[in-house]
Amino acid sequence: MTNAIGPDTETTDRKRENLLALLNDVQRKNGYLSKEELEAVSQSVGLPLSEVYSVSSFYSFLTKKPMGKHVIRVCQSLPCYMKNSQMIVETISAHLGVSPGQTSADGLFSVELVNCIGACDEAPAMLVDNKLHGHLTPEEIVRVLDSYK
Amino acid sequence: MQVTNQTIVLKNCGTIDPGELGTYLDTDGFKALAKARDHMSPESVIEEIKASGLKGRGGAGFSCGLKWELAYQNPGEEKFLICNADESEVGTFKDRYILEKDPYSVIEGMAIAAYAIGAKTAYLYLRAEYAYIMETLSQALEQVASRKLITDLEFRIQLGAGAYICGEESALMNSLEGRRGDARLKPPFPVDKGLWDEPTIINNVETLVNVPAIILKGAQWFNQIGTEQSKGTKVFSVSGDVQKPGVYELPMGTPLSALLEMAGASDIKAVQVGGASGRIVPWTELDMPLSFESILGSGAVVVFNRTRDIIDLNLQNIRFLAEESCGQCTPCREGLEVMLEIFTRLGNMEGQSEDIQVLEDLSEVMTTSSICGLGQAAPIPIVDSMQHFRSEYDDRISKSALIRKTSMIR
Numbered sequence: 001m002t003n004a005i006g007p008d009t010e011t012t013d014r015k016r017e018n019l020l021a022l023l024n025d026v027q028r029k030n031g032y033l034s035k036e037e038l039e040a041v042s043q044s045v046g047l048p049l050s051e052v053y054s055v056s057s058f059y060s061f062l063t064k065k066p067m068g069k070h071v072i073r074v075c076q077s078l079p080c081y082m083k084n085s086q087m088i089v090e091t092i093s094a095h096l097g098v099s100p101g102q103t104s105a106d107g108l109f110s111v112e113l114v115n116c117i118g119a120c121d122e123a124p125a126m127l128v129d130n131k132l133h134g135h136l137t138p139e140e141i142v143r144v145l146d147s148y149k
Numbered sequence: 150m151q152v153t154n155q156t157i158v159l160k161n162c163g164t165i166d167p168g169e170l171g172t173y174l175d176t177d178g179f180k181a182l183a184k185a186r187d188h189m190s191p192e193s194v195i196e197e198i199k200a201s202g203l204k205g206r207g208g209a210g211f212s213c214g215l216k217w218e219l220a221y222q223n224p225g226e227e228k229f230l231i232c233n234a235d236e237s238e239v240g241t242f243k244d245r246y247i248l249e250k251d252p253y254s255v256i257e258g259m260a261i262a263a264y265a266i267g268a269k270t271a272y273l274y275l276r277a278e279y280a281y282i283m284e285t286l287s288q289a290l291e292q293v294a295s296r297k298l299i300t301d302l303e304f305r306i307q308l309g310a311g312a313y314i315c316g317e318e319s320a321l322m323n324s325l326e327g328r329r330g331d332a333r334l335k336p337p338f339p340v341d342k343g344l345w346d347e348p349t350i351i352n353n354v355e356t357l358v359n360v361p362a363i364i365l366k367g368a369q370w371f372n373q374i375g376t377e378q379s380k381g382t383k384v385f386s387v388s389g390d391v392q393k394p395g396v397y398e399l400p401m402g403t404p405l406s407a408l409l410e411m412a413g414a415s416d417i418k419a420v421q422v423g424g425a426s427g428r429i430v431p432w433t434e435l436d437m438p439l440s441f442e443s444i445l446g447s448g449a450v451v452v453f454n455r456t457r458d459i460i461d462l463n464l465q466n467i468r469f470l471a472e473e474s475c476g477q478c479t480p481c482r483e484g485l486e487v488m489l490e491i492f493t494r495l496g497n498m499e500g501q502s503e504d505i506q507v508l509e510d511l512s513e514v515m516t517t518s519s520i521c522g523l524g525q526a527a528p529i530p531i532v533d534s535m536q537h538f539r540s541e542y543d544d545r546i547s548k549s550a551l552i553r554k555t556s557m558i559r
Binding site for chain 2: 016021115118
């Protein structure tokens with residue numbers, strides 16, 4: 001029993017050790033975790049759907065709703081906040097018409113507010129998919145967004 | 150940005166090519182592993198690290214050698230070595246820097262640690278936000294494997310999925326096991342019952358990068374640097390109201406004021422050292438040394454100038470912690486929600502006179518009864534800021550009362 005708190009759901013059988021990697025894979029390929037995919041994963045690791053659902057709901061990069069082709073993650077933590085991260089949100093909203101938690105009508109971009117992405121020396125910063133963009137200005141943000149179109 | 154007067158950890162950053170193993174080998178790369186594996190027993194490797202005084206660089210500051218010794222001695226079917234690359238503490242980016250520019254030192258440090266404790270599997274848990282470093286790491290591992298520099302250790306890189314709490318060692322292990330990243334009660338500690346209940350070592354990236362240098366140059370060389378309780382150097386991540394944000398490697402014990410001067414800080418109101426729940430140092434106490442016995446944490450240094458509102462800064466940190474709480478235990482989960490509600494009202498000029506007492510009471514409960522460090526440490530900046538900037542809180546509360554009174558009259 002490795003969980004100090006909570007129901008004893010299984011033994012120390014290691015069949016579930018690939019669960020996070022599997023969920024990351026589905027998220028990466030499909031842009032979200034559909035019920036069908038979650039069922040397939042739960043079959044594959046031999047765990048109840050509820051357990052797989054529970055794990056997937058814990059992590060902020062795993063989503064149940066489809067995301068846009070490109071996910072913009074704007075850092076809202078203290079060092080970026082101090083360097084006006086709000087400007088990034090406003091610039092993106094003005095340029096794409098998308099606010100945090102939304103996806104653009106053309107399905108190209110989703111915007112999320114996230115916590116410290118470890119780019120505090122380049123604040124204010126954002127991630128677009130797996131690419132870090134720091135030292136952002138309104139002009140630079142527009143340039144980055146346009147490069148994806 | 151680096152300071153070159155004493156670089157151990159950042160020695161290769163910017164001078165070797167992270168994509169080319171040969172450039173690492175040219176600077177004594179993998180000589181430490183060869184020395185440890187071919188000329189030293191696991192016990193003597195552990196003794197050397199113990200004698201060096203190396204303590205964890207992730208924030209907890211536990212004796213590295215002692216941890217290794219316990220894992221080595223404890224019975225188990227197999228042992229595990231985990232490199233904690235889930236750097237998510239607010240204001241901390243030193244590990245990002247190291248992983249990008251000198252992945253080989255991390256790999257060599259991991260291999261020596263695994264040798265010392267008898268682990269055959271080594272994990273590197275990389276936060277999802279650093280996925281762009283995955284390629285550098287995998288290619289580095291491939292080159293190391295193709296040159297047969299490490300043959301008896303299986304490396305696995307596990308990518309996280311966006312959860313600050315997974316940087317806490319017990320939550321990290323739960324995540325590696327394919328579970329929710331809930332924290333575990335300790336004891337038992339990972340060296341006793343860790344990953345899959347086996348003896349496990351979790352070391353921070355920066356901690357591991359110190360290991361090859363200590364093995365090559367010796368414990369005596371290392372423990373001449375720093376202070377009585379804090380040996381060696383520390384890599385600081387400096388950001389906020391400074392002209393030159395970046396990483397700085399300095400001997401332990403360096404005064405905070407010296408670091409602030411290098412980073413070009415002026416007109417300072419306060420500095421937060423150690424992350425979202427780090428200590429708040431007022432401008433009157435900036436000569437404080439940076440060390441475990443004084444003030445350190447992850448080495449994140451966020452500088453606030455005189456235009457900054459201390460209450461607003463606390464609100465931002467509390468919002469972060471409330472969101473990142475794993476949610477298991479009531480003191481942390483509910484306590485942070487209440488703190489968030491209070492700081493939000495204070496920010497909106499809706500403070501109440503009892504807010505201070507509630508914050509004080511909550512702080513005590515959370516510190517004593519939260520399962521892990523997230524809840525235990527969350528009150529620290531609040532307690533510090535109430536001690537050093539109490540007038541701002543009182544002012545906010547009296548202004549709030551005045552606004553209520555004024556709007557009632559109308």
